Amino acid sequence: xxxxxxxxxxxxxxxxxxxxxxxxxxxxxxxxxxxxxxxxxxxxxxxxxxxxxxxxxxxxxxxxxxxxxxxxxxxxxxxxxxxxxxxxxxxxxxxxxxxxxxxxxxxxxxxxxxxxxxxxxxxxxxxxxxxxxxxxxxxxxxxxxxxxxxxxxxxxxxxxxxxxxxxxxxxxxxxxxxxxxxxxxxxxxxxxxxxxxxxxxxxxxxxxxxxxxxxxxxxxxxxxxxxxxxxxxxxxxxxxxxxxxxxxxxxxxxxxxxxxxxxxxxxxxxxxxxxxxxxxxxxxxxxxxxxxxxxxxxxxxxxxxxxxxxxxxxxxxxxxxxxxxxxxxxxxxxxxxxxxxxxxxxxxxxxxxxxxxxxxxxxxxxxxxxxxxxxxxxxxxxxxxxxxxxxxxxxxxxxxxxxxxxx
Numbered sequence: 001x002x003x004x005x006x007x008x009x010x011x012x013x014x015x016x017x018x019x020x021x022x023x024x025x026x027x028x029x030x031x032x033x034x035x036x037x038x039x040x041x042x043x044x045x046x047x048x049x050x051x052x053x054x055x056x057x058x059x060x061x062x063x064x065x066x067x068x069x070x071x072x073x074x075x076x077x078x079x080x081x082x083x084x085x086x087x088x089x090x091x092x093x094x095x096x097x098x099x100x101x102x103x104x105x106x107x108x109x110x111x112x113x114x115x116x117x118x119x120x121x122x123x124x125x126x127x128x129x130x131x132x133x134x135x136x137x138x139x140x141x142x143x144x145x146x147x148x149x150x151x152x153x154x155x156x157x158x159x160x161x162x163x164x165x166x167x168x169x170x171x172x173x174x175x176x177x178x179x180x181x182x183x184x185x186x187x188x189x190x191x192x193x194x195x196x197x198x199x200x201x202x203x204x205x206x207x208x209x210x211x212x213x214x215x216x217x218x219x220x221x222x223x224x225x226x227x228x229x230x231x232x233x234x235x236x237x238x239x240x241x242x243x244x245x246x247x248x249x250x251x252x253x254x255x256x257x258x259x260x261x262x263x264x265x266x267x268x269x270x271x272x273x274x275x276x277x278x279x280x281x282x283x284x285x286x287x288x289x290x291x292x293x294x295x296x297x298x299x300x301x302x303x304x305x306x307x308x309x310x311x312x313x314x315x316x317x318x319x320x321x322x323x324x325x326x327x328x329x330x331x332x333x334x335x336x337x338x339x340x341x342x343x344x345x346x347x348x349x350x351x352x353x354x355x356x357x358x359x360x361x362x363x364x365x366x367x368x369x370x371x372x373x374x375x376x377x378x379x380x381x382x383x384x385x386x387x388x389x390x391x392x393x394x395x396x397x398x399x400x401x402x403x404x405x406x407x
Contacts (some may be wrong), residue, residue, distance in 0.1 A: 004259045033076045033175050035103050040065050040078070041098035047083065049389075050091035050115060054211065055084050057074050077106035083115030093117055097136070102127035114138030114162075126151045137158035137183070145189075147172050159183040160206070169194055169211075184209070185228065195219050207231050207252065210287055228252040230275065239263040239383070250355075254278050254297070262298070267310075277318065299321065299345065304405070307332070316343040320387070322367065325405065328354040339363040347387045348372045374398035 041180065042059060049056050064075035072080035082395040084093050092115020094288045102124025103108065108131060118141030128134075131152050141163040146190065149158070157180060158173070165187040173182075174194030179353065181203040183198070189206070192213035196204065203226040211229075214236030220227070224245050232253045237260030238253065245263075252275040259280045265392020266274070269288035277297040284305030285298065290313050297318040311317055312331035333356050335341045342365055352374040358378045362368055367381035371391045 005389050009296035012204040015139060026244070030076075031076050032073065035105070036076075036078045036377075037061075037065060039103040040068070040071065041101040042098045043081075043083075047093050047095035047117070048093050049148075053085060053115075055090075055093065055094065055146055074110075079106050080109040082106060082109070082111045083383070084115055086111075086113050091115070092139075097122050097141075099124040101125065103129070104128065107131055109133040111135040112137070112139060116128075116140055118142065120144075122145055123148055125149060126380055128152060130152070131155055132178075133157045138162040140164055142166070144168075145170055145173065145184075150175060152176065154178055157181040157183075160187070162186040164188060166190070168192070169206075171195075181208075193219060196221060197198065204228070217241050219242050222247065224248060226250045229256065229405060230254040234258060242266050245269075251275065251343075262303075267296075268292065269293075274370045281316055284308075284396060285311070301380070307351075315341060317341060318343065318345045319349070320345040321348040323401070324349040324372075325401070326352060330355055336362065336366055336368060339365050341366060343367050345369045345384075346373065350374050350393065350398060355376065373402075 009103045012139035019284065021110040028193050032315055033088060044056065044059050045332060047297050056071055071078055072084040084090065085108050090113060090136065094111050094116045096119040097117060099120055099122040099252055107128050117139040117406055121141060126146065126148035132154055134155060135157065137159050142165065144163055145160065146165035147170035150170060153176065155176055156178055161183045166189065169184065169189055174196045177198055179196065180200050182201065183203065184207045185205045185207040187201055187209050189209040189211055191211065193206065193215065195218055199221050201221050201223055204220065204224060205228045207228045210232040210233060212233040212253045214240040215234065216238050220241065222244050223278065225247050225248065227245065227248060233256065235257040238258050239260055243263050243265055246269060249270050250273060251271055254275045256279050259282065261283040262276060262281050262285060264286045265288055268289055271293050274293050275297050278300040280302055281318060282302040282304065285308055287308055287310040290310050295316040296311065296314045297320040299319040305328055305374045306326040307319060309329035309331040312329060328351060332344060332351055333354060338359060347369045352375050355368065356378055360379060362381060368381045370377040371387055372393050374393050376392055
């Protein structure tokens with residue numbers, strides 16, 4: 001029997017090796033759940049890279065989808081889908097979110113990087129019963145937040161910030177029991193805020209919407225550490241609400257219509273930045289102890305009475321545009337001159353005096369503004385442009401205000 005030439009034997013072995021390799025690859029590809037495979041195809045068809053983005057370059061459906069950028073698998077299922085290149089400055093994606101996302105039944109994490117994705121959130125997201133992390137932010141998502149998201153009982157993080165969502169926050173979302181982070185800021189949401197029942201909720205960010213109504217103590221759980229409600233139309237008192245949130249380390253209620261007094265206990269919370277400016281808060285400010293919060297902004301309210309010396313330990317103190325009266329505490333002056341206070345804004349009040357030498361030098365790192373009070377400022381210091389040019393409040397206003405306070 002004549003043997004085959006070595007070259008033919010080598011070619012035959014090479015073909016056999018290629019066949020085995022192709023077969024093994026096909027078997028590996030076939031491991032992915034066919035439903036997940038088809039869902040990924042639909043998702044890909046509905047989205048494209050923006051110019052400069054190359055996220056979908058690896059999405060070649062003749063290869064293993066579990067090796068695609070942003071796709072993570074366990075067994076035969078996709079468990080995480082991160083659409084877009086998360087690197088800073090990436091151009092992101094364009095298109096719409098396909099309802100086929102809801103068919104990825106094992107998905108625990110779904111994120112979309114900033115881009116130009118339009119259209120509504122698919123109702124089919126409610127089918128993701130295992131989802132724990134849902135973040136579709138900084139795009140152009142419109143329509144309403146689907147009430148069916150309330151079916152995602154295991155959801156921990158919901159981030160739909162920086163979109164164009166309108167309508168109200170569904171009460172079913174507030175009823176989710178496992179939420180720890182809710183970030184819905186910079187949208188067009190309106191109406192009241194539903195009660196949040198999760199006892200593990202630590203972050204609630206609703207700033208820059210059109211939300212309104214009052215908040216009761218039952219609205220927010222005591223577990224909250226971060227609360228931002230600024231740039232809305234909330235109203236009513238907050239003393240009972242805030243008294244129960246003693247774990248807060250960040251609080252921003254600015255640019256609303258909150259009324260009533262500011263609870264004294266609030267100044268003892270472990271907060272680094274207390275922002276209550278531009279509301280309708282009234283009455284005296286009476287901390288229960290020396291205030292250790294670095295920045296306190298109470299400007300543009302209706303606060304009255306004398307300034308508490310317990311505020312002298314604040315580094316940046318904004319009390320301007322209120323109705324404070326009387327003498328500026330010496331403790332504030334001493335801290336200012338020793339550079340312990342960096343910003344002390346007292347303009348546009350009814351203050352009648354400050355014990356400071358006209359020749360005193362304010363530290364370069366510090367700022368003091370006293371103008372438009374019921375006194376002639378003993379020294380000239382640079383003030384914000386919004387303070388105006390008038391140094392002293394008209395005498396008739398001071399007399400009228402003094403009469404009101406006596407009555």
